[in-house]
Amino acid sequence: MHDQPADAADAFCTAVILVSVLxxxxxxxxxxxxxxxxxxVPPRIFGISTPNSVIGHIAPRWGLNGPVISVSPVGPPLDEGIELATHLAQDGDANRFLIILNDPLDVRAEQYEATALLLTVNTHSDAASGETQ
Structure with a gap:
């Protein structure tokens, strides 16, 4: 977003969707x-997801001004993240979506792997359809 003119950056409403199975x-x-x-329980440990807290803290600092949502999928993580983005687009809640897939690499959970995907509403199709690309 730093490479875009201010008015172009303001035209986007970016949702952050954190998808984690575990x-x-x-x-x-x-x-x-x-x-x-x-x-x-140690006083600095809260009953909330640390990744969720970090995203909620960072999103406004980076100008990610849409909803911040965390989900634990039942089906394939990417599919559920895209489905949620589609619903948000159809409802008009956002027009750009940063989907972050985050899960441990092994059962010890000593290392995590994150994959991010940025989707925007397809402006070349019927705006009412809410399709994403």
Whole structure:
């Protein structure tokens, strides 16, 4: 967005869609360990997804001015992210969508892999159709 004139950047309403099958495993483990041992949960650990919190914090700083949504898909993650983007486009909630797929590379969840895809509403088709490209 930094390469675009201000008026072009303002024409976009960018939603951020975080798709994660397993969510924030390290935070879940911290909670489980504390509960299992009868200890207090560390005060800086909140019962929310750390990636979700980070995206909610960063999105406005980067001018991503649309909805910020996190989902745990039942089906293929990318398909569900695109389906959600399509619904947001049809409702007029956003016209550009940053879909982030984020899950651990292994069961230990020591390393995560993220893939991002930027979609925009197809302006070459009927605007009422809400198709994305």
């Amino acid at each position: 969510g924030d495993i390290p935070t879940a483990r911290t909670f489980a360990s504390a509960v299992d041992s009868g200890q207090r």
